Amino acid sequence: MNDVTRSALRLTGEQDLDPVLDRVGEATLVLIGEASHGTHDFYTWRAALTRRLIAEKGFGFVAVEGDWPDCERVNRAVTGDGEDPFDALYAYRRWPAFMWANEEVAEFCRWLRRWNAALPPGERCGFHGLDVYSLWESLRAVRRYAAARLPGRMETVMEALYCFESYGHDPRRYGLETRLVPDSCEEEVVRMLRAVVESAPDDEGGFAARQNAEVVAGAESYYRAMVRGGPASWNIRDVHMADTLDRLAAFHEAKGVVWAHNTHVGDARATDMAAAGMTSLGQLARERHGEDVVLVGFGGYRGTVVAAANWGARAHVMPVPPARPGSLEALLHDALAGERGLFVTPERPRPRWYDEPLGHRAIGVVYRPEREQRGNYVPTVLGDRYDAFIWLDVTEALHPLHAEPWDDVEPETYPSAM
Known part of the structure; x- marks a missing residue:
């Protein structure tokens, strides 16, 4: 003592x-x-x-x-x-x-x-x-950016979007169905990520587009791993956060x-x-x-x-x-x-x-x-x-700006809630 x-x-x-x-x-x-x-x-x-x-x-x-x-x-x-x-x-x-x-x-x-x-x-x-959950929000952001700045890559981006749309805009459903059937959007996402990383310019907008593509790739892996249980989904998430941190430090030189x-x-x-x-x-x-x-x-x-x-x-x-x-x-x-x-x-x-x-x-x-x-x-x-x-x-408890919950309550950190 x-x-x-x-x-x-x-x-x-x-x-x-x-x-x-x-x-x-x-x-x-x-x-x-x-x-x-x-x-x-x-x-x-x-x-x-x-x-x-x-x-x-x-x-x-x-x-x-x-x-x-x-x-x-x-x-x-x-x-x-x-x-x-x-x-x-x-x-x-x-x-x-x-x-x-x-x-x-x-x-x-x-x-x-x-x-x-x-x-x-x-x-x-x-x-x-830093986090990995915004699959649809990040995918839409990549689509908007590609439409405005990378029109030659739109077909590749849309292939990934159409693949996820077949699961009803629901990452939980995507994870569950890919567990039952050996079919996923992984290949489409990898092609999209490669296209954006290779083509987006090295400015603020290009960096944000590349990061949104990285989020989509991380989220695709995360939701597939989450339904299988074990430490894999946790590790995918923390590795994604560590990689994002490194990208931020390198891009901003800060x-x-x-x-x-x-x-x-x-x-x-x-x-x-x-x-x-x-x-x-x-x-x-x-x-x-x-x-x-x-x-x-x-x-x-x-x-x-x-x-x-x-x-x-x-x-x-x-x-x-x-x-x-x-x-x-x-x-x-x-x-x-x-x-x-x-x-x-x-x-x-x-x-x-x-x-x-x-x-x-x-x-x-x-x-x-x-x-x-x-x-x-x-x-x-x-x-x-x-x-x-x-x-x-x-x-003491913190002070939220508005009441919970909103409509979107997907289990982002389930089962850890951390």
Whole structure:
């Protein structure tokens, strides 16, 4: 317990994030997590750290666990003179929209727009989506781009579109039917991706078109793998996010900040995910970029959260009960007497508690507090999973911009809900 107390740094305001900035140093990728998708405090502290990384360390883009087309609308709002970022976020429709259509993200994006207004267009900090789910939205975006800029490639693009149309615009149906019948749209998608990658110019519009084509390819693989169960669909998704992050960094020639759940940001090798055959974005980033990567996790002991009892159900504010005994959260709560704290992982030799496997709470968009003692915890070696950890003992629910659900409730992260 004393080792935990001695390891903790004070955390009362943004100025107390200095040790994290020192740990970042010259790193080019900082991945910042969240212990739940529906907690105000995780979002606001993550935004505070990101503002400092942009202003003091010159980071040039923010990439989030969200859909590419929706986030490109936000990107235009924060880098240009178009609609208010609030309106761009309010237009999110895919369940769970509250992950990004909330007041906390809107506040950050308005700050980002003000920050960018003082910079020339080529130096503005963007906002992009890393995720793989927007099959139809991205396919339509590729069609629009090809019609306007690549007319010679339209036949190839339309072949992919017609193939998916035969499944009724429903990725779930596509995945289920390709499981039963060895027929898929994979070949059409590969041809479309090759055509767009080879033909789209190396400008903003061309990059967006190539990325939408990559999303279609990733989504096609994801939905086929999802219905088969096992770790394959999770890994397809995190590899896609890692590849997208690399493409963004290369295209913009800039340092990037990532916002995603702890289960993606943390190194899977420090959890039981590795034994289950699962990787993570944080692990992949470390494997590819080594010391150029810094991983920051979050945790909390009790409070409230926005989540839903079932997939696609209306999200609402739920209680988060005190963490179960023996967990990382219980250890930190007891050691810090209910205070906030910041931990920067030291080099070995280090206090033993950093290397002890402890249950670490993970709340997704689906949550049932009554099951707290049986689930929701990932066995974690904290010192290997993160480079820094932000501890917020009592937390509050975030503030969605609109009610849930909308009509489109396809099971994007089923069954993990992360």
